[in-house]
Amino acid sequence: MDKIIIRGGRRLSGNVRVHGAKNAVLPIIAASILAEDGASTIHEVPGLDDVYAISEVIKALNVEITYDDQKEILLVNAQGLSAVEAPYEWVRKMRASFLVMGPLLARKGQAKIPLPGGCAIGSRGIDQHLKGFEAMGAKVEIGQGYIFASVAGRLKGTKIYLDLPSVGATENIMMAASMAEGMTVIENAAQEPEIVDLANYLNAMGARVRGAGTDTIRIEGVERMHGAVHSVIPDRIEAGTFMVAAAITRGDVTIENAIIDHLKPAVAKLREMGVEVEEVENGVRVCCENPLKTIDVKTLPHPGFPTDMQAQFMAMMLSVPGTSLITETVFENRFMHVDEFKRMGSVIKIEGRTSFVTGGTRLTGAKVKATDLRAGAALILAGLICEGETEITELHHIDRGYVRIVEKFKALGADIERHNTPVVQLVKDESESEAVVSSTEASLA
Ligand SMILES: CC(=O)N[C@H]1[C@@H](OP(=O)(O)OP(=O)(O)OC[C@H]2O[C@@H](n3ccc(=O)[nH]c3=O)[C@H](O)[C@@H]2O)O[C@H](CO)[C@@H](O)[C@@H]1O
Ligand SMILES: C=C(OP(=O)(O)O)C(=O)O
Known part of the structure; x- marks a missing residue:
């Protein structure tokens, strides 16, 4: 054990340096399969088990993917994307694999994904993802443990109001809408920094996404997308974990590569406790006396x-x-x-x-x-x-x-x-x- x-x-x-963000890189890898032309080069990709898991899902769709764990660079070439079914053994391991549904629907008009199910921290519904796809014209069926979604022709842009600002639903719908016909507006959208990072990547791939980081995101669909070069944002949760490590041991730690703007609530709460937090040139310094x-x-x-x-x-x-x-x-x-x-x-x-x-x-x-x-x-x-x-x-x-x-x-x-x-x-x-x-x-x- x-x-x-x-x-x-x-x-x-x-000093400690934080890696690229898990919650940004997972949707970014899923989005890579939207590229019909060229390959994507993604920098600052952390060598996490979740990254390996989503890479296996993508490989099963006949997408070429290679990872240099020394340089932390991932290359994805999705020109040969042919399969539409995500394998159960990987989706079971990681819920975020469900994020391939939006890009698959947009590019291939169909997707078959095992139900991601609940997990230890809660039931974790996917109704808002499915509501979005249906509003865009997809037919969604659930049976034998799978979700099968399909659309005749292209998805259609529309207005979608999320009942709650789900991170995953916002990302899945953003990706699907990038290649839909016409304009999609997501209202009550999630506003996490990872949503902004995904939007930046999609735009570098030729999409037209505006408003990411606010509660209203507008996506004007394009007909084709291409590979792009992108650097993943630093992991704010890893940074926050080391900020607490400094404070809990009454220590003095500089967390390099951390973006203080992404850490506002944690910084505010540490300061309220009496912990000193200052922005420094390459990150955030936390000390506690x-x-x-x-x-x-x-x-x-x-x-x-x-x-x-x-x-x-x-x-x-x-x-x-x-x-x-x-x-x-x-x-x-x-x-x-x-x-x-x-x-x-x-x-x-x-x-x-x-x-x-x-x-x-x-x-x-x-x-x-x-x-x-x-x-x-x-x-x-x-x-x-x-x-x-x-x-x-x-x-x-x-x-x-x-x-x-x-x-x-x-x-x-x-x-x-x-x-x-x-x-x-x-x-x-x-x-x-x-x-x-x-x-x-x-x-x-
Ligand atoms: C890979 C990734 O980015 N994971 C993050 C993402 O998860 P994830 O994208 O799964 O989180 P969501 O924002 O979707 O979920 C938040 C809440 O909404 C509920 N819900 C969500 C979707 C839906 O269709 N219906 C529904 O009821 C969930 O059960 C949960 O209670 O955001 C969470 C909330 O910040 C973080 O804890 C996770 O680390
Ligand atoms: C809950 C988390 O992730 P996931 O959504 O991938 O389970 C997390 O990062 O804390």
Whole structure:
């Protein structure tokens, strides 16, 4: 079993550089299949498990894709796009694979995608995506675990009001509309920086998208799109995670490549606690020397406080004496880290969608598991201030969204290491009994 071991008590200092954003690169890779002419060159592509997963989905559509993990450059040539079915084994691993539906419908007039289903943090509906495609003239059928969408001729531009500003629905509809006939207007659109990054990429590919970053996006459809060169924006959630790491250890860390404008809600809340945050030439510096104050946080769609920073801020609250509150409004089940924090001795009470976090209590290292991606990051943060040793398992969640996280924390002075166990291989002998071939444990970091 892979695990991260942390011995708490070190103050972090130094510089760390954040990678390209997971939530920007996934729709950008999906959008690449819109290009009938030329190839795309995408820079600042993080070597994440999610990037590998969506690349496998694209490959199954007969798109050429190559990744240079040293240079972090991805080349996508979608001229040969021929298949329209996304493979179950990859969509099952990563919900964002559903983002190929919009581009497939626009370019091939049909798409067959396994239902992405719910996941640990909530039910995660796709009704707004489907509502958008139907409004544009697509016929959508659901059966045998698949969604099949098709349109005779081109999709038609129209006005679509989203019931909620869904990030994925805004992206999927934007991509579909880029090659639809006429003008599409998305109202109550999501406004996240990743939406703006996708719009910039689509425009570089020949699309005409205006208004991304506001709640109304206008897309005038074009007949053909081509490959483009693009650099993915820095990951604001990874940046926010390291900002909390600096604050929770009362350290002094410069997060290079972070864009402070993308981090406004997290910066505001850290400052409200008494943490010093300043914009520096190449990023953001966070230092913390004074006693901190409790805060209340409510997650909301951008520009509100991001749900993807909620667990990390709960870890932060554990370090501040008094009671802080977190209300989670975006996902209905995103407090699974609370039970893990409790193993460390924390005092947290959940009432409906609100957690009451009593900070300043003694925290001790424990065996805990990452229940989702950001919960995993939050456990590392809490481990940094626990007495003794914390052991975190279920690391596949963390690997979806953080590149070399252990090495980055180590470089800042954390006492942290990762132990990887080679996959235990089960083979069947002639009598059909299963035998364990390998289970040796190796230490990597
Ligand atoms: C790959 C990616 O970019 N993931 C991010 C994206 O996820 P994702 O795009 O899945 O998030 P959405 O904004 O779509 O979902 C937000 C809420 O809306 C609901 N909903 C959404 C669509 C729909 O058709 N119907 C519906 O009811 C969801 O169940 C959820 O409760 O935005 C989330 C909210 O900031 C982030 O936590 C994720 O990290
Ligand atoms: C919830 C997240 O991602 P995804 O939508 O890919 O599950 C996340 O990045 O925290």
